[in-house]
Amino acid sequence: MATIRDVAKKAGVSVTTVSRALNGYSDVNEKTRERIKQIAQELSYSPNLLARSLVMKKTKTIGLLVSGLRIEGSKDNFTFEVLCGVNDCAGELGYELVLISTDSKKQQEKTYKQLCKERKVEGVILQGIKTDDPYLDEVLNSEIACILIDVPMESDSVGYVTTDNIAGAKTAVEHLTKLGHRNIGMVNGHSQAFVSQERLEGYKKALGKNGIRFNENYVVDGAFLEETAEQVTTNLLQKHPEITALFCASDLMAMGAIRAAKQLGKNLPDNLSIVGFDNIILSSYCTPSLSTVAQNRYQLGVEATVLLTNILEGKTAEKSKVLPTEFIKRESTTENHG
Amino acid sequence: MATIRDVAKKAGVSVTTVSRALNGYSDVNEKTRERIKQIAQELSYSPNLLARSLVMKKTKTIGLLVSGLRIEGSKDNFTFEVLCGVNDCAGELGYELVLISTDSKKQQEKTYKQLCKERKVEGVILQGIKTDDPYLDEVLNSEIACILIDVPMESDSVGYVTTDNIAGAKTAVEHLTKLGHRNIGMVNGHSQAFVSQERLEGYKKALGKNGIRFNENYVVDGAFLEETAEQVTTNLLQKHPEITALFCASDLMAMGAIRAAKQLGKNLPDNLSIVGFDNIILSSYCTPSLSTVAQNRYQLGVEATVLLTNILEGKTAEKSKVLPTEFIKRESTTENHG
C-alpha cells in the first residue's frame, strides 16, 4: 500500500503538505492540491486509519454491544433489526460499526470499560441488558458515551431509546376490553426487564380505566420464552377457566400461549382472544394470525445511533427518545361470547 | 488510559521490558515479570491495539462483508444466523469482527480492495454476492484472504463454504416421487445465484433417476421473493393443472406458493404437496407446516471463519467446505391422490 510518504515524494512536496492538501486545509495552493490529489489517485493511496486514529485519538467507530447474541434471537429478530438500523445510520453518519458480544462468562473476565477501550470504540449502543446486570452500574458510572436500548436510565454520558411500552400495552388491553372481555390474563416476561414492568403497568392502567379490578393471580411470567410461556399459560388457564382473553408481553410468548390453548382444546379465537407485543414476522404467519402491538426495532437502532453521535459530537440535544407503537388487529382477537 | 510508559516508569524498568514481560518472552526475570504484571493490573493498563496493529501490521480483525444487509433479511434470517456463527467462532479464535455492508450504490464509490484496506481487516467473509456481481472478479484477483459463502470459487487466497444444494434438492424431490408424484413443478430463485443452478440440478437428477422426463415449462423463477413466487406459482398452476407437487428453492418462496395454491382453491396438502429449502423459522409455524430441506446457516458461518483463519495463519488446509443438509418432513407433503 502506498503511504503518504510515497505521495509526497512523487509530488515533490513534504508529507505535511500532502496531509493538509488531502484534508482540505486552506494553506495549500490549489494547483498543488490538485496535483497531489491526482498523484494520490494514481498510487491509489488511502490513509492508514490506524495511524490516523492513533494520533488523532479518534476512531470514528461505534460499537454495538449485545449481551447474549445467540442464534435463538432469530425467532424474534430483535437484535438483527436493531443492528440493521444502527448499521444504516452509522454508515450514513460516517461511523464504522464493530460488533461486540458478551455473555455472562465473558463478563467475568472483562469489564465494560476494558471491552470498550480495547476495541477503541468512541461510544456504545447497548442491547439486551437486564436491570440486574452488573454492567449497568459500570455503564452509568463510566464516562464512555452509551445509549441503552430499552433501559430508561440517563447520566452525563448515557442516554436511552425505547418504545412506549406503557401506552402500547394499554392499547392492547383496551382493545380486549372493547371486545367485551373482562377476565383478562397477562403472560409477562420477567421482573428483571424494564419492558416487563412497563407493559404490566399499561395492563393495569387499561384495567383500571375500564373499572376492572386487577387480580395478581391473572399475571404469570413466561421468561420471554415460547416454551415457558406455553407451560405457565397452561397452568393459568386451568386454574382460571373464566379467563377469556390474554395479553402476552411478547409475540413469541403468544405463540406458546396459542399452543397451550389449542392443547387444552380451546377454539381460537372464539374461546380465547390473544394479543401479543412486538409484531415479529411469525405473528402474521401463525394460525390464528396474531393481533399485536408493533414496535419499530429498526427505528430503535437508528435513533440510538443518532443520539449516540450527538453525544460524541458534543451536540446539546435530548439524550433519550421514546418511540410510539402501533396496534395491529389480526385474527387472534374477537368479541367475548363468554 | 495508562500507557506502557506509565507502567515502565512505575516499575522502574524500560518500555521494552514491560512489553516483553507482558507478551510472555523468556528473556525477562520471573520476579520482574510478576512485578510488572502486578503494576499493569493496578494501573488497569491494557495495550493500545491501534499502536500495536500499526507496528505489527496485523489487526487480528476479520470483516463480514454483506452485500445488501437489509431489514427484509429478517424473514429468512440467513445473514443473522451466519453472523452468529462467525461472531462466536471469531471470538473463540481471538479475532475481532467488523461488519461491512455494501449495496450497489456504495460499490460504485469504493472498490472491494479499498473497503478492506480501509477497515484494516486481514480477511473477509463475503455473503450475499451474486454471480454477476462486479466484486466477484475483484475478489478472485485480489490477494486479500476471503471466504465466499454459497459461491463455489477458489483461488490462492479465496475459498468458499456452501451447502450441498444438489444433494439437498435431490432428496427433496425424491421425497415427492416416493409419495407417488410424477408431475412436479419447481419454483427456482434466479439464474444469477449459484444455489439456484445447483438446486435445479438436484431437481433434474431426482427426476432422471425416477424416469421422469424433465419439462422446462414446469420450472419458473420466483426471485427468492415471497410475492414474486406467489405470482409465478399462480401462473404455473393455472397453465399446468396436472401438477401435484412443487419443489421451491427457498422456504420463503414456498410461503408464496402456499398462498397462491390456497388462492386457487387448492386444498393443502391433498391437492398439492409443497416442499421448500432452508428450514427457516416460519416453515414450522405456517399452515400447513412446511416439509423442507434444512441447511445449517450458523455452521456455515463457523466453517467460514475457520477456513478464513486457516488461510490467514498460513495453515495448509482445505480452502472449501460443503455442509450436508437434512430433510425435514412436515405437513405440506402427502401421497399423490391425483
Added chain:
DNA sequence: AATCATATCCGAAACGTTTTGGAGGATTTA
C-alpha cells in the same frame, strides 16, 4: 526603503506500541 500582511510550504514532534541488536554482569567451561 522599511514594515507588515499574506500565501505557501516544511521540519520535527507526537501518538503507543514492537522489535532489533547489543550491553553488562554473572556463571560456566576450557
Added chain:
DNA sequence: TAAATCCTCCAAAACGTTTCGGATATGATT
C-alpha cells in the same frame, strides 16, 4: 585465568499519520 555462555535488560528505530510553530517569498502599505 581467560574465554565462552547465559541471563536480564535497554536504547533506538520503526509503523503512518496529524499538527505545531515557524520559514520563505511575494506583494501591499506606510
